[in-house]
Amino acid sequence: MNASSLLSIFIDNPAIILTVGAFMVxxxxxxxxxxxxxxxxxxxxxxxxTLGLGNYGGAVLFGEQLTxxxxxPLSRLFAVVFHIAAALNxxxxxxxxxxxxxxxxxAYPAAALGGVxxxxxxxxxxxxEMAAITSVFLVWAPGTRATYxxxxxYLSIQILSGVLLLxxxxxxxxxxxxxxxxxxxxxxxxSGAIKISALLMFLAFGIKSAFPLLHNWVQDAYPKSxxxxxxxxSIFTTKLAVYSLARAFxxxxxxxxxxxxxxxxxxxxxxxxxxxxxxxxxxxxxxxxFMVCAIGLGAIxxxxxxxxxxxxxxxxxxxxxxxxxxxxxxxxxxELGGLYRxxxxxxxxxxxxxxxxxxxxxxxxxxxxxxxxxxxxxANLFWIWLTLLFASAGVLEHAGIKIPYFTxxxxxxxxxxxxxxxxxxxxxxxxxxxxLGLGVYPDPLYALLPDQAAIADYHPYTPYHIIEQLQxxxxxxxxxxxxxxxxxxxxxxxxxxLDTDWLYRVPGxxxxxxxxxxxxxxxxxxxxxxxxxxxxxxERIYAVHGPEGxxxxxxxxxxxxxWTAILLAFVLILSFxx
Amino acid sequence: xxxxxxxxxDKGWADNPTFIRIFLGVLIGACxxxxxxxxxxxxxxxxxxxxxxxxxxxxxxxxxxxFTFIVLAGQHLRxxxxxxxxxxxxxx
Numbered sequence: 001m002n003a004s005s006l007l008s009i010f011i012d013n014p015a016i017i018l019t020v021g022a023f024m025v026x027x028x029x030x031x032x033x034x035x036x037x038x039x040x041x042x043x044x045x046x047x048x049x050t051l052g053l054g055n056y057g058g059a060v061l062f063g064e065q066l067t068x069x070x071x072x073p074l075s076r077l078f079a080v081v082f083h084i085a086a087a088l089n090x091x092x093x094x095x096x097x098x099x100x101x102x103x104x105x106x107a108y109p110a111a112a113l114g115g116v117x118x119x120x121x122x123x124x125x126x127x128x129e130m131a132a133i134t135s136v137f138l139v140w141a142p143g144t145r146a147t148y149x150x151x152x153x154y155l156s157i158q159i160l161s162g163v164l165l166l167x168x169x170x171x172x173x174x175x176x177x178x179x180x181x182x183x184x185x186x187x188x189x190x191s192g193a194i195k196i197s198a199l200l201m202f203l204a205f206g207i208k209s210a211f212p213l214l215h216n217w218v219q220d221a222y223p224k225s226x227x228x229x230x231x232x233x234s235i236f237t238t239k240l241a242v243y244s245l246a247r248a249f250x251x252x253x254x255x256x257x258x259x260x261x262x263x264x265x266x267x268x269x270x271x272x273x274x275x276x277x278x279x280x281x282x283x284x285x286x287x288x289x290f291m292v293c294a295i296g297l298g299a300i301x302x303x304x305x306x307x308x309x310x311x312x313x314x315x316x317x318x319x320x321x322x323x324x325x326x327x328x329x330x331x332x333x334x335e336l337g338g339l340y341r342x343x344x345x346x347x348x349x350x351x352x353x354x355x356x357x358x359x360x361x362x363x364x365x366x367x368x369x370x371x372x373x374x375x376x377x378x379a380n381l382f383w384i385w386l387t388l389l390f391a392s393a394g395v396l397e398h399a400g401i402k403i404p405y406f407t408x409x410x411x412x413x414x415x416x417x418x419x420x421x422x423x424x425x426x427x428x429x430x431x432x433x434x435x436l437g438l439g440v441y442p443d444p445l446y447a448l449l450p451d452q453a454a455i456a457d458y459h460p461y462t463p464y465h466i467i468e469q470l471q472x473x474x475x476x477x478x479x480x481x482x483x484x485x486x487x488x489x490x491x492x493x494x495x496x497x498l499d500t501d502w503l504y505r506v507p508g509x510x511x512x513x514x515x516x517x518x519x520x521x522x523x524x525x526x527x528x529x530x531x532x533x534x535x536x537x538x539e540r541i542y543a544v545h546g547p548e549g550x551x552x553x554x555x556x557x558x559x560x561x562x563w564t565a566i567l568l569a570f571v572l573i574l575s576f577x578x
Numbered sequence: 579x580x581x582x583x584x585x586x587x588d589k590g591w592a593d594n595p596t597f598i599r600i601f602l603g604v605l606i607g608a609c610x611x612x613x614x615x616x617x618x619x620x621x622x623x624x625x626x627x628x629x630x631x632x633x634x635x636x637x638x639x640x641x642x643x644x645f646t647f648i649v650l651a652g653q654h655l656r657x658x659x660x661x662x663x664x665x666x667x668x669x670x
Contacts, residue, residue: 145670146666146667146670149670267648267652268648268651268652268655269655269659271648271649271652271653271655272652272653272655272656272659272660338590340590340592341588341590377627377628378627380627380628382627382628385627385628386640389637389640389641389644390640390644393640393641393644393645393648394644394645394648396645397645397648397649409592412588412590412593463615463618463620463621464621464622464623464624467612467615467616467621467637468623468631468637469637470608470612470615471612471613471615471616471635471636471637471638471641472637472638472640472641473641474605474608474609474612474638474641475609475612475613475637475638475639475641475642475645476641476642476644476645477605478605478606478609478642479641479642479645479646479649480645480649481602481605483646483649483650488649488650489649490649490653490656493656493660494663495656495660495661495662495663496660496661496662496663496665496666497655497656497659497660497661498659498660498661498665499659505666505669505670506669509669509670
């Protein structure tokens, strides 16, 4: 590898530019951190724009060709929205002085971006692990024992995903002789059997995209971070995993059903959850479920487009809730309410996010979610289509209504906080403008979608699309109004709800405690037996050979005379015989 | 404390009964309109995939039923998995 190609690996990679920027803020004055972070993000975005589609940063490692930057329509869409999200996060946290968080604010998106741009599996693996390591600083940021434990659990699960990925990569390489990060497919073409190599990678992606039963690290770690940390965390890891599934496993039937389950079960947990930040983490599961389902259906435009939209409108909801939390110190529904009086701007922007995630016509959610619902209909999967519609009503319930209603309306908490700080309002406003602007005029987003042939035939604003969606959503809102009026809507109660993390936090922890206690007791017992035997042996040797032992006594002269006589007699007999 | 009680009794615009009546009126009006729009056959999906799409108020019924089911059935999940807030603090 010559010097110019080595240089190209570094300067042609927006992810490296962001990473260098992240390290820069570790040493520069704290008050300059936000401007530097934003400037570096802009520089990276310019680099992305000037690169254009193609492969860059080629390298040869142990005789294998690596492509550190592959910019095609699919990776470009994710790269663009990652830059938008990173910039919004920096503006939202403007003036943040915590070095570790400022570092992670750029290093973590950089890692996710690097993964999205990776053209080979080795590069993917490196960024995959970098995303785990850089993001855990955000979980640890509050610095409490609870966040420390949660961060360790988070890191363990993320590293497990990395180990599975590495195992998958090794097996894929052995089978195909290639390290290219392209379609892998879960099943063998000839026999139809599931390939172990692909299954390992599928599980690695499944952990990070939070498949059902593998999902609970999201709720465990994300809401424990700082206000800004939670927003950043909510965006990148799961979307990197969605991208990876879209790249390696499009059209995999299993994903249709996994995605459908993902859209349903978080709805019920979100309904009963009191911590609204946790409600939004269940919403992440549900939203990623739509994307996973779309990937299974082969509707890559739907998956990618919805990932783009979700990053903006789910981010907006997290930001609005974060602003309320910043001013009141809580994100619990039982302690919030009535904030619309003094935080009208945040309330209005939150409602834009809520309308958008619910996919009301005129919003970013409507022009992207329709691609997925139509994908299910196009595949003639009636029950999946019906499930996605059901889940859409569920999204309206927990993200569209519950978040703004319990934060800004519902019962009056008596809190009268100031409006959100300027940086937060600006970031939320940009997100809201994107939600409405691209909702009304989606063409710039559609131009970025990977399958241009398919999107050319898609028109979101047809009468039946609008009527179907309005009927579904308006009548669901009516159901909410009726349930509130007849007082059947359940009141929020301060509680914690058990989920799959309970398995390793309580019985798993108890089991580990038992195993560690049992192994300690076994060791002590075995050592007792062993050292007892050794001691007994030493005592025996001492008894025989010690100063008082039989072998230590002095020999009498008669004993020597007797032996001399025996020896002489033996020699005499020997010489007589000879 | 006095201030707090005083503030708690503040009636904002969203608590005004007139606003609530207007909001509900607009919502019901919009629901009725969307349901009626479902009867205009020229606005139906020209290439329906499922027979239910031909039913004019299918989406309204499904939206209302799904939301109601989620709220009424979902709240019982709390009995199964709900614990006091200190649950994990006491165990970790």
